[in-house]
Amino acid sequence: MQIKLYQVDSFSDRPFAGNPAAVCPLGAWLDDDMLQAIAEENNLSETAFFVPEGDGFRLRWFTPEAEVDLCGHATLAAAHVLYTHLHSEKPSLHFYTRSGELVVSKEDDSPALTMDFPASYPQAISGEARAGLLNFFEGALGVRPVAVASAFDYIVEFASAADVQAVVPDHGQLSLLDGRGVVITAPGDDCDFVSRCFFPKLRVNEDPVTGSAHCELAPYWFARWQQERSEFVAKQLSRRGGTVHCRITGDGHQRVELKGTVADYCQGTITLVNP
Template sequence: MRIFHVNTFTDEAFSGNPASVCLLEEAKDADWMQQLAKELATPVTSFIEPANGHYRLRWFTPTMEISLCGHGTLASAHVLWNNAFAHKSDHLIFQTNIGTIEARFHDDWITLHLPAMAITEVSPPPQLRQVVEEPYEFVGKSALDYVIELSSEEAVRHASPNMEALQQLDARGVIITSASHSPDYDFISRFFSPSQGIAEDAVNGSSHACLGPYWRHKLGKETLLAYQASSRGGWLSLHVTKEKVALSGKALTVFDGLLRI
C-alpha cells in the first residue's frame, strides 16, 4: 500500500500544510485508519478508496476523524493526478461524510469547489475574550468556527491565543483575520483548532469557505488572494460566488513509500 507525504498550498519544500495520503487497496475500518494517522503524525492523513468511478475520501488527525479538510483533499487530488492514477484532464469527485467535493487541475493549480459558508455576527462569549485580546473589528460564527477580524495584519501575525480557553468554546476552532497591507494578498488569516488535535493549522483550506464570502462582501471582489500567516505559511487563490468557493492551491510531494503492515 503506497503512502505519500505532500506539502499543500505551496510549491516549495518546508512550507505549506503537510498531509499524508494513503491509497487503500482494500477497505479498512475507522480504528485502523485512526491508528495509522497517529503513527504517521502529520496534521491530517487522507484515506482514498475507489468507489463506483469516483473516490471515497476520509480524513483523520492523529487524534480523531474530521468532517472536512481542504488541504487533505488538495493533497489527495495531487497524488492521484501526479502519479497517473487519474488523467489531469479529468475532474475528480470525492465522496465524503459531508457530501461530494469536486477537484479540477489547470496550469499546476488544483481547484476544489466547496459550499460557501455564511458568517453570522455574534457577541463574543466570555471564553472567546480569553482566547485573543481585544479590540475586535468583528466577531462572527460560521457553521464550524468563530471568526475574529482584527485591526491589522500585524495584530494577526503577533497574536498568541490562549489554547486552554480555546478548547472551552462550542466550535471546531477560531479563525483570526485582517485585510492585508501587502499588494500580494487581499487578506491574511490564522486558524487554531486544539479540539481536533491541531494547535495551529499551517494552512487551513476549509476555513476559507467562510473567509471567502466574508472578504468578498467587505472588499467587493469575487477573486481574492489569501495568505495564511502560520510559521510555515501558505497561499490560496479564491473565486467566490453566492453558493460556492473555488479554492485553488499548489502541492508538492516530499516523499512516498510502501506501508508494510
C-alpha cells in the same frame, strides 16, 4: 498488508512550506480504528484515505484525534497524488465525502489545482453575546478583536495583519469553545486578507494552511465587502505560511473555488500486521 503513503506539502510550490498531509490510497476500507491509528502515527494535521467508488473516489480525512467533516489541504493532496503519482488523466476528479461531492480539476497549462467546495457564510454575533466573546477572545488571544462571527468555526476579525501576527493563543482557553476551532483574520497588506487557524480540540494547535477555513473566510469577506468582488488572494500567516486563491461561484454564491499548488516531500510504505 502494505499500504502506500505519500506525504506532500499543500498550498506550496516547495517542500517545508504550506501544510503537510499524508495520503493513503486504499483498495478497500480498513476499519475506522486502524484509520485513526495510522493518522495518529503520522502525527500530521490530516491524513487522507481514499477508495475508488463509481466514477470517483470515497475520501475521508483524519486528524491525530478524530475524523473531520471537511479538509481542503488533504483533498488537494489526494488529487495531486492521483494526478502525479497514480497518473489519472481525468480533467476533473470527483470525491464523495461527509460534506458532499467535491470536485478537483487540473488545467494543462498550470501547476495549480482548483477545488470546488461548498461555501459557508458566517453569521455575525451581536449584542451581549458579542461583547462577551470579544472579551473572551481578547483574553485568549492577547489582542482585542473588532468583530466575531460563527460558522463551523468562530471567525474573529482583527483590525490589521499585524494584529493577526501578534496573537499568542491560549490553546487551553480556545479548547473550551463549542464548534471546531477558531479562525482569526484581517485585511492583508500585500493580499486581500490574512488568517491564522487554531484547532486545539483536534490536537492541531495551529494549522499551517487551512483550505476548509477559506470556505468560511472567502464568504465572510465577500459579504463584508458587500459583494463588490468575488475573487481574493489570501495568505495564512503561520510559521510555514501559504497562499490560497479563492473565488465565490455558483447559484446564490453558494460555492467557493480554492486554488493552490502541491509540493512532494516523501513516499513510503506502511506495513500492517493483522489489521
